[in-house]
Amino acid sequence: MRLDSRSRLVVLGVLVVASVVALALLLVRPLLASDPVVQAAEALPGTVVxxxxxxxxxxxxxxxxxxxxxxxxxxxxxxxxxxxxxxxxxxxxxxxxxxxxxxxxxxxxxxxxxxxxxxxxxxxxxxxxxxxxxxxxxxxxxxxxxxxxxxxxxxxxxxxxxxxxxxxxxxxxxxxxxxxxxxxxxxxxxxxxxxxxxxxxxxxxxxxxxxxxxxxxVPGIGSLLGELEEPAVATVWVGDFACEELAMSQADPSDVVEGERLVDEAGGVNPLTGLAFAESADAELRFVFAFDSSEDASEDLQPRTDLASGPAAGQGGSFADRFEITSSTADGPLVTMIAKPVDGQVLADVGQGPVLFATC
Structure with a gap:
């Protein structure tokens, strides 16, 4: 089928408009996410840890x-x-x-x-x-x-x-x-x-x-942030940086030995590929752990939950004195614990290393 000159002009006009719109989308990258914490990540360089x-x-x-x-x-x-x-x-x-x-x-x-x-x-x-x-x-x-x-x-x-x-x-x-x-x-x-x-x-x-x-x-960061469900406050460790900043190796030698014993008793843990701690306006806590695979997440569900319910080697006391875990689930490569504070400023406390239940 051949187009007459008017039809060709209409088609050309449509193509020009489409090209302009596409170019505008390429030149301007507005913060598109509806979830504010994901929107915030859209404003940070990909090298942030x-x-x-x-x-x-x-x-x-x-x-x-x-x-x-x-x-x-x-x-x-x-x-x-x-x-x-x-x-x-x-x-x-x-x-x-x-x-x-x-x-x-x-x-x-x-x-x-x-x-x-x-x-x-x-x-x-x-x-x-x-x-x-x-x-x-x-x-x-x-x-x-x-x-x-x-x-x-x-x-x-x-x-x-x-x-x-x-x-x-x-x-x-x-x-x-x-x-x-x-x-x-x-x-x-x-x-x-x-x-x-x-x-x-x-x-x-x-x-x-x-x-x-x-x-x-950055691969995996979107699903990790999405699991936080629009928090009031959150701290996120990208990739394996949590293994560096929250590592039990920072603890006193006696606490390191105690931590290793507790991890062994819990059944061992897999390395993390991301971690987030968050709190909502109504004081619901979320701890989200990211892993290489759904198999690693499933394996770590019980050990991480047990570690987050027991002694806080390197910090003193126990995690049960700080928060009560109300649910713990594995979904794909993520493990999510939901908890409520028992006493004090939980995130300010457990957001600083060493943190046994976030160890690698």
């Missing part, structure tokens, strides 16, 4: 901070942060200690944001705040030059990284940290990025724009 996530909207609700925000008194903010800390909701935040400095210098705090994610990699670290739609990030970026940051070559409004110096940032009204040494703003995505290394901040910007692989593209 440790992730700290805080859903500030949930934290405000859980810690009675709905009326607290930019413009609140220092006492109101401090009282809110104290409540959130006591409820184990901000211990992993990279920005919780910088509220006064953030407001004084940039005019915003995490209370203006939906979530915060902090990613650490061997070559640098970056904190990302996803702000609510009514925050004017152009106005925020307009403050940077006056604060002494060196403007990017592309100028303001282009997503380039503003570079600061240690002494310059230390001289600003504080407290601020090395996380605020380098800054970038992406108004269309409602993101502000901060980091200790300008090149690493550049890379995070490239990830958001789709020019570099993000953490969400």
């Amino acid at each position: 440790r992730v700290s996530y805080t859903d500030w909207a949930q934290v405000q609700q859980a810690a009675d901070g709905a009326s607290v925000g930019t413009g609140s008194s220092d006492e109101q903010v401090e009282d809110f942060l104290d409540r959130a800390f006591e409820e184990d909701l901000i211990g992993s935040s990279s920005l919780a200690s910088s509220f006064p400095g953030l407001e004084e210098n940039f005019g915003v705090t995490p209370l203006d944001a939906e979530w915060e994610v902090y990613g650490q990699a061997p070559e640098g670290s970056v904190a990302v705040l996803r702000f609510s739609d009514d925050v004017d990030l152009d106005e925020v970026e307009g403050r940077f030059e006056g604060l002494g940051y060196e403007a990017p070559e592309s100028g303001a409004g282009e997503g380039g990284t503003w570079i600061g110096e240690v002494d310059q940032v230390a001289g600003l009204p504080g407290p601020l940290t090395q996380v605020q040494e380098n800054l970038a703003v992406l108004p269309d995505e409602h993101l502000m990025l901060m980091g200790d290394d300008p090149e690493f901040v550049d890379r995070a910007v490239d990830v958001v724009r789709g020019d570099e692989e993000g953490l969400d593209e």
